[in-house]
Amino acid sequence: MGFSTSGATAIIFVGVLVAAGIAYPVFQTAYEERTTAIENHDDRALEMRNTAIEIASTSYDANGNGNFTMDVNNTGSTVLSVSETDLLLDGVYQESYETSVNGTADRELWQPGETLTVTVSTERPNRVKIVTEHGIAATEVL
Structure with a gap:
């Protein structure tokens, strides 16, 4: 070599x-x-x-200002973001609506056991759907 x-x-x-x-x-x-x-x-x-939501109540004020109001309970054990919760009325995504958590309007987090109230000015919807940041949804036919 x-x-x-x-x-x-x-x-x-x-x-x-x-x-x-x-x-x-x-x-x-x-x-x-x-x-x-x-x-x-x-x-x-x-x-x-660990995420679960439930629509507690819905109401439509046809005689007053035409507001649709919905109360949604956080029944899971996950803290949810209010700004990342989406609302659909009759299959149409709603870009602007008012929210409050347990009566406080400036809350960003939605703790387990608390109620999110969503108010939107619209015509009377036939179906409403709310979707959390994790993709968990609750739908109600009115």
Whole structure:
């Protein structure tokens, strides 16, 4: 065996070490991101299982100002965001409506056991649907 064979072996060995040094951080980062994604998915799934809402009452004031009012109870164990709760009347997304939690208008969080009151100025709807940030919905046909 001459120097050329030993030199080629050394060059290949150094190349393998450099390739492994480059590949390891990439695989480590991919593994960490995958682990984080799985944990986030599990957290979202747990929040969905613990989220429950129930429409307590609905009313329409046809004689007054034409306001539709709905009370929704948070019957689950998850704290919900008022700003991320969506309202649909007759299948149409409502962009602006007034909300209050247990009578307080400036609340952003909707705790378990509390009641969210939604008031919107509209014509009398036939169907109402409210959807939480976790995709849990309650529908009522009026």
